[in-house]
Amino acid sequence: MSKETPLRALEDLGFTRVETEVYVYLIRNSPATGYQIAKAIDRTRGATYGVLASLAAKGAVVVDAGATQLWRAVAVGEFMDLLENRFLRGKRAVIDALKHMEPTPPDSLVYQLRTVEQVYERARKMLASAKEMVFLDLDPKPYALLRKDIQAAVKRGVKVALLVCEPVKLPGARVVQYFEGYHIEERIQVYQLVVSIDCREFLISSLSRAEDRVMQACWSASPFMSWVVSTYLKMNILAEDFVTLIEGGASGKELKASYKSYYRYLPPYESPGFNDLKKVFKAK
Numbered sequence: 001m002s003k004e005t006p007l008r009a010l011e012d013l014g015f016t017r018v019e020t021e022v023y024v025y026l027i028r029n030s031p032a033t034g035y036q037i038a039k040a041i042d043r044t045r046g047a048t049y050g051v052l053a054s055l056a057a058k059g060a061v062v063v064d065a066g067a068t069q070l071w072r073a074v075a076v077g078e079f080m081d082l083l084e085n086r087f088l089r090g091k092r093a094v095i096d097a098l099k100h101m102e103p104t105p106p107d108s109l110v111y112q113l114r115t116v117e118q119v120y121e122r123a124r125k126m127l128a129s130a131k132e133m134v135f136l137d138l139d140p141k142p143y144a145l146l147r148k149d150i151q152a153a154v155k156r157g158v159k160v161a162l163l164v165c166e167p168v169k170l171p172g173a174r175v176v177q178y179f180e181g182y183h184i185e186e187r188i189q190v191y192q193l194v195v196s197i198d199c200r201e202f203l204i205s206s207l208s209r210a211e212d213r214v215m216q217a218c219w220s221a222s223p224f225m226s227w228v229v230s231t232y233l234k235m236n237i238l239a240e241d242f243v244t245l246i247e248g249g250a251s252g253k254e255l256k257a258s259y260k261s262y263y264r265y266l267p268p269y270e271s272p273g274f275n276d277l278k279k280v281f282k283a284k
Contacts, residue, residue, distance in 0.1 A: 013083065018043060022051050023060050026073035033070060059083075108222035119205045119217050123195050124149050130197040133271060135233035136162035141211070142193040143168065159266055163237050174265055179243040190215055194233065199273025202229040223276045230273065238262055 010020040021041045026032060029040070038048035052071055055061045059082045064070040074082075113119050120142075127134060127149040134153055138146070143164060154160050154172040161174040168175050191207040202225065205217035220226065241262070245255055 016051075018047070018051050019055055019060075022048065023055060023073055026061060026071060027076065030072040031064065031070035033068060037071065108220070108224070110218050110220040110222065110225070113203075113205065113217035113219055114214060116207055116211050116214055119193065119203070119207065119214060120145060122203055122219055123193060126195055126197045126201055126203060127153050130156075130158045131272060132158060132198050133266060134158055134160045134162075134198075135194075135196040135230055135237070136160070137192065137194040137233055137236065138162065138164065139191045139193070140164070140166050141191050142207075146193075161234070161237050161266060163233070163240060174237070174262065176237045176241045177244070178240055179247065194229075196226065196230040196233050199227050199230040199271040200276060202226050204229070223273060223280050226273050227277050230271070234266065 006024050007017070007020045010023065011017065015023070018041070021043075022037055025037055025040050029036075032040075034045055034049050034052060037052070038045045041048070043051075052061060052063070056063060059074060060079050061071050061073055064072075073079075113122060123142075123146055127146065130153050134150070136143075136150070143150075143162075150160060150162070150170065150173070154170065159174075160170070160172070161176070162168070162170070163176050163178060165178050167177060189209060191209060191211065193203070193205045193207065195203040200223070201219070201221045203217070203219045206215040207213070207217075208215060238259070241258060242255060245258060250258075
């Protein structure tokens with residue numbers, strides 16, 4: 001673990017750079033005076049005392065009541081529990097305050113997603129809200145992170161079809177593996193995650209292999225674009241299934257049976273999104 005790792009971890013929780021420097025120093029060197037801390041992190045004493053006061057207000061440090069004012073870091077586990085409890089109280093307060101407000105109706109804009117956490121949280125919310133069908137095209141790491149959410153959708157009776165690069169056991173879903181897994185090599189620099197639910201919403205994302213940044217990601221509830229993306233996913237899954245069957249020596253009869261089975265599972269033009277699209281076009 002590098003020297004920067006704990007600093008970045010705290011910064012991700014909303015701490016300033018100097019707050020992280022002070023807290024990490026005290027974790028290793030408690031107790032210490034404000035002067036000692038300022039000298040160690042190369043800051044002025046005035047600035048350091050201001051940071052110590054801020055950390056004390058957050059519950060990260062405590063100070064000796066004596067004249068010397070020795071500062072000590074609160075143990076990491078205790079401090080994280082405090083932050084978690086504070087967050088949960090704040091979360092409940094926000095939900096209570098806003099739950100009666102009507103949400104803004106979906107629009108047809110395409111929104112950019114900037115963080116990896118945002119991409120996965122959006123995917124989870126989509127899977128949780130799916131009513132009839134889900135299409136997915138995803139690499140092994142995104143599948144591992146979303147597996148429980150996908151399984152939950154299947155258990156609710158949602159029809160799930162997914163295209164994967166490695167063998168996946170998902171009873172109740174239609175699973176197709178890319179022929180010979182060639183997409184793993186083609187996507188070697190990125191992880192791909194594409195989700196479509198009910199032909200009403202879609203998420204297209206490409207994440208760095210280290211999953212520390214989003215290469216590109218977008219989400220939309222546009223009726224037309226959602227229908228296009230869902231159709232692409234549906235047909236791509238069918239095409240890869242056909243390639244695998246053909247390479248395995250399947251007969252025309254077997255191909256036809258697989259085709260019919262697929263469309264019995266996911267009938268064409270039967271989705272909430274397609275009904276939305278008909279209303280949009282009719283309105284025009």
